[in-house]
Amino acid sequence: MAKIGLFYGTDTGNTRKVGKLIAKQFDEDVVELYNVADADVAEVTKYNALIFGTPTLGDGELENSWAAFLPKLDDIDFSNKTVAIYGLGDQEGYPDEFVDAMIFIYKKVKKLGATIIGSWSTEGYEYVKSRAEIDGKFLGLVIDQDNQKDQTKERVVEWINQIRADLLK
């Protein structure tokens, strides 16, 4: 069985694309991908290591299928689960709500007892405000396909190198 469950929501495909790139950093069959638009929440219980990815849409909001999926996590015990979060956003178009939606996933899994890993430096991004910033760092990997596509691969590689051991243990 795959060791890591990667659950993403997406509107225009960017978050899926980054999810696939993340999966590629591992040996084949280590990461299993699910679109939350058609995933069963029971799939989440199969993994002790999870990666959750969402774009920010609307005004700092979660992607719709994530908004529907998130409350369904309430019945799952996360106390033995490790979760890493990544978010997609547009720092030029939405500088006051940059990748805000990541916070909703963070708060939910934190409340449910998960160990959250993968905080990420805010260096190299230009924005005014972000709810995804906690104590001066992003709570997870931040990707901006709209303005910094050329940096996506190296960001993913670096992030996975930081968290690989914790996800696979």
Ligand SMILES: Cc1cc2nc3c(=O)[nH]c(=O)nc-3n(C[C@H](O)[C@H](O)[C@H](O)COP(=O)(O)O)c2cc1C
């Ligand atoms: C209607 C709309 C609203 C958006 N709102 C935000 C926002 O509040 N904050 C942000 O950082 N990005 C925002 N974005 C940018 C998206 O998060 C970004 O384009 C992302 O890559 C889309 O990912 P997806 O292709 O997986 O849906 C918005 C994009 C659209 C189209």
